[in-house]
Amino acid sequence: MPTSETRRVGERGQVTLPKELREAFGLEGGDEVRIREEEGKIVIDKAVTRERLAEGYRQRAERDHALAEELAGVSQEANSSLGDAPETDSE
Structure with a gap:
């Protein structure tokens, strides 16, 4: 170009x-x-048209949803491997 x-x-x-x-x-x-x-x-x-802006928001929401699902899976995996966190005395 x-x-x-x-x-x-x-x-x-x-x-x-x-x-x-x-x-x-x-x-x-x-x-x-x-x-x-x-x-x-x-x-x-x-x-930036309304359509382009809406599409950008839709794509971001899909990425955020996929990331939340992935993190939930990782969190469950960690809980089953590590067990519950020990209780601490906060006094």
Whole structure:
């Protein structure tokens, strides 16, 4: 992927993103992008849609659930190997 490419701004302020960049960032026609100024530069990035955000939360919940199940299994394994923890006198 080229590090730099010159494009002309059209009369209505439009710029076509290079195909290589669209493909690399998963951008398709109709997708929303966020455009902002950052340290004197114009930055364009893929907007976070409700669908993408919801998918991210769903994936995280699935990972958390799988981890909780794994830890429960390990905890049961440790209890059966080690037995109950001895009681301590807290006085």
